Amino acid sequence: MEDVRVLTGYISLTYQWVLSPTDARFFDELKNKRIMGTKCPKCGRVLVPARKFCPRCFVDTTEWVEVSDEGVIVTSTLIGEKLRFEGQPMEPPYGLAIIKLDGADVGFSHFIGGIDFSDPEKAIEKMKPGTRVKAVWNEKREGKITDIKYFKPLE
Amino acid sequence: MRRVAVIGVGQTKHGKRNDVNYPELVYEAVKKALEHADITIGDVDAIVTGSMPAPMEGTNDPQLWLTDALGGYLKPLMRVATCGSTGISLAHSAYYHVASGLFDVVMAVGMEKMYENDPQGTMTTVAEPFYQRIFTAGAPGIFAQQCNAYIHRYDIPKEKLREAAAEVSVRNHLDALKNPYAHIRVKITVEDVLNSPIVSYPVRLLDLCPISDGACAVIFASEDFVKKAKIDKVAWVKGLSYAGDEHNLGDKDLVNWVSAIKAARETYKMAGIENPIREIDVAEIYNPFTYQEILYYELFGFCKPGEGYKLVLEGVVTKDGEIACDPSGGVLCTNPIGATGLIRVAEAALQIMGEASNQVDGCETALAHAMGGVNQFNGLMILGR
Numbered sequence: 199m200e201d202v203r204v205l206t207g208y209i210s211l212t213y214q215w216v217l218s219p220t221d222a223r224f225f226d227e228l229k230n231k232r233i234m235g236t237k238c239p240k241c242g243r244v245l246v247p248a249r250k251f252c253p254r255c256f257v258d259t260t261e262w263v264e265v266s267d268e269g270v271i272v273t274s275t276l277i278g279e280k281l282r283f284e285g286q287p288m289e290p291p292y293g294l295a296i297i298k299l300d301g302a303d304v305g306f307s308h309f310i311g312g313i314d315f316s317d318p319e320k321a322i323e324k325m326k327p328g329t330r331v332k333a334v335w336n337e338k339r340e341g342k343i344t345d346i347k348y349f350k351p352l353e
Numbered sequence: 354m355r356r357v358a359v360i361g362v363g364q365t366k367h368g369k370r371n372d373v374n375y376p377e378l379v380y381e382a383v384k385k386a387l388e389h390a391d392i393t394i395g396d397v398d399a400i401v402t403g404s405m406p407a408p409m410e411g412t413n414d415p416q417l418w419l420t421d422a423l424g425g426y427l428k429p430l431m432r433v434a435t436c437g438s439t440g441i442s443l444a445h446s447a448y449y450h451v452a453s454g455l456f457d458v459v460m461a462v463g464m465e466k467m468y469e470n471d472p473q474g475t476m477t478t479v480a481e482p483f484y485q486r487i488f489t490a491g492a493p494g495i496f497a498q499q500c501n502a503y504i505h506r507y508d509i510p511k512e513k514l515r516e517a518a519a520e521v522s523v524r525n526h527l528d529a530l531k532n533p534y535a536h537i538r539v540k541i542t543v544e545d546v547l548n549s550p551i552v553s554y555p556v557r558l559l560d561l562c563p564i565s566d567g568a569c570a571v572i573f574a575s576e577d578f579v580k581k582a583k584i585d586k587v588a589w590v591k592g593l594s595y596a597g598d599e600h601n602l603g604d605k606d607l608v609n610w611v612s613a614i615k616a617a618r619e620t621y622k623m624a625g626i627e628n629p630i631r632e633i634d635v636a637e638i639y640n641p642f643t644y645q646e647i648l649y650y651e652l653f654g655f656c657k658p659g660e661g662y663k664l665v666l667e668g669v670v671t672k673d674g675e676i677a678c679d680p681s682g683g684v685l686c687t688n689p690i691g692a693t694g695l696i697r698v699a700e701a702a703l704q705i706m707g708e709a710s711n712q713v714d715g716c717e718t719a720l721a722h723a724m725g726g727v728n729q730f731n732g733l734m735i736l737g738r
Binding site: 202204207209213215217221245246247253254272273274275276277278279280281282283284285286287294295296297298304305306307308309318322326327328343344 | 482552601
């Protein structure tokens with residue numbers, strides 16, 4: 199081992215991130231197993247998660263739209279054993295994907311689960327782009343993005 | 354707008370720099386840039402500096418601590434931060450300062466000391482905390498999704514693309530051996546890349562950049578100063594552009610990536626470039642991931658969508674080919690992130706000056722590029738004679 203002299207320190211700060219009414223409604227609807235988007239009156243896109251304004255048209259969204267809890271994987275990745283960092287939500291290997299939910303016009307990021315990750319090459323095939331997936335909901339839901347446990351491949 | 358030139362560049366030796374503290378690392382790059390330009394700190398009118406999110410080094414607003422090492426005493430100084438694209442934003446900001454007519458000599462300095470923290474932990478915090486952070490597994494988790502989208506978008510033979518990506522890694526590693534400042538300096542084979550462990554599928558360990566300690570300084574000057582100080586080694590800024598994208602990863606098309614396409618088109622227009630692959634001699638592309646380098650050939654108009662792998666397999670992007678991509682060894686071999694984009698500019702400038710460690714003969718036009726955020730920002734700069 200290299201003999202390196204270091205000063206060790208730690209920064210830990212707690213935050214209270216304010217939910218806007220749009221955020222709050224999105225999270226509240228998750229408790230009812232409903233995924234909500236908002237529609238842009240100009241480009242007509244349904245944006246999920248719901249938001250107050252369309253980032254491209256720069257106008258307020260005007261309509262709430264429920265989208266399906268089923269959709270298609272746009273892209274995905276399998277987080278391997280090598281990738282570890284402070285604050286990681288779970289032990290690798292695990293799956294991440296962008297999912298185009300039926301009725302939405304943009305992708306929605308979430309975990310992929312319900313498949314065997316022990317053989318990465320096999321797992322990757324089961325979660326490749328184009329795969330249909332469905333949300334698996336937590337029994338106890340508290341109005342957080344993790345009320346959806348993960349999306350499970352349907353094939 | 355006034356003409357602006359790069360008149361000097363300085364880099365530290367990049368890697369694990371346990372021999373210096375953060376300010377000393379920065380001082381090393383600044384001193385070298387001043388020596389290279391053959392000017393003194395007194396000639397510098399203003400400084401722009403930047404790095405990754407401050408938790409990376411654990412000192413917020415690090416330009417306060419670094420002011421002394423930047424030579425910032427009694428000078429205008431500002432911090433610019435656009436995540437991975439910070440380095441190109443620094444070059445752009447220095448250019449704006451000089452082109453505006455307000456300053457004659459402006460120094461851009463980017464830095465990072467990544468071995469002092471958990472970089473992937475820090476990078477995960479760039480995503481907003483409500484909807485995306487928990488699904489952000491550091492930089493690899495974000496960009497691997499772009500790579501996978503690319504693999505599946507076009508009717509590309511997957512083995513060919515896989516082979517081309519491995520070749521990109523091999524080429525960058527070979528070129529880095531010629532670069533005395535490069536961090537990773539080992540010869541590798543295609544098999545090494547293909548057999549390296551999966552970090553974040555489809556990205557394997559050797560498809561991926563390292564983390565590095567390092568700093569880079571680039572000095573920009575007005576035409577007036579260049580004439581007055583009789584500076585003969587310069588690289589003129591010919592064009593530049595920058596484009597931002599939405600924050601939500603799923604909002605964007607990561608393959609037909611509009612922010613990269615737009616920034617490139619605008620840069621070419623300003624520089625008067627019509628046929629990039631013919632007119633650009635060296636492209637220092639921001640290539641932390643092998644697949645991304647290939648995708649950028651397409652986004653930057655070097656070839657048609659879906660044909661990037663052919664440029665690799667046909668030898669088009671090597672030093673002896675039509676366009677030399679990352680002859681410095683690229684981000685794949687050196688990545689002190691806040692400095693990384695500025696190193697692209699420094700290496701492009703050295704190619705124009707004829708002083709690069711892996712010099713491309715007769716280089717007249719060079720491209721520098723950086724990308725940052727949750728697949729969010731792209732910036733380019735063209736340098737020429």
